[in-house]
Amino acid sequence: MNQNVKTxxxxxxxxxxxxxEGSIANMDVASNDSMKYVLMAFDEGTGLAPHRAPGNAIVFALEGKAMIGYEGKDYELSAGECFRFEKNGLHSVTANSRFKMALLLILE
Structure with missing residues (x-):
C-alpha cells in the first residue's frame, strides 16, 4: 500500500x-502479482496512445473529462463515471481538459 494513503x-x-505540466503523472496506490490500483493525472491534451489492456480493467474518472477510444469507438468520460476494458481490449485515453483517473487492473 502506498504510504500516502493513511489509515x-x-x-x-x-x-x-x-x-x-505537459505530461502524465501516475502513482501506484496498491499492487501485487494479480492486481494494480493506479492513479493518473493527465495535463490537458496529453494521452496514452492505443495499446492493449494486459488484463480486465475499470477506469474511474475522478476529475475533468477525457475521450476513451475502445475497439474503434470513442466514449467521453467525465468525473464520477467509469469505463470497463476487457483483457486485450485496444484502447487509448486523451484528456479533453485536465483529467484525473483511478485504474483497477486485474492481472490473471
Missing part, C-alpha cells in the same frame, strides 16, 4: 496526485 483518515483519491 483512519478520510481522503479524496484525486487529492493524492498532482498534475505535471
Amino acid at each position: 483512519n483518515e478520510v481522503f479524496a483519491l484525486k487529492d493524492l496526485i498532482s498534475y505535471e
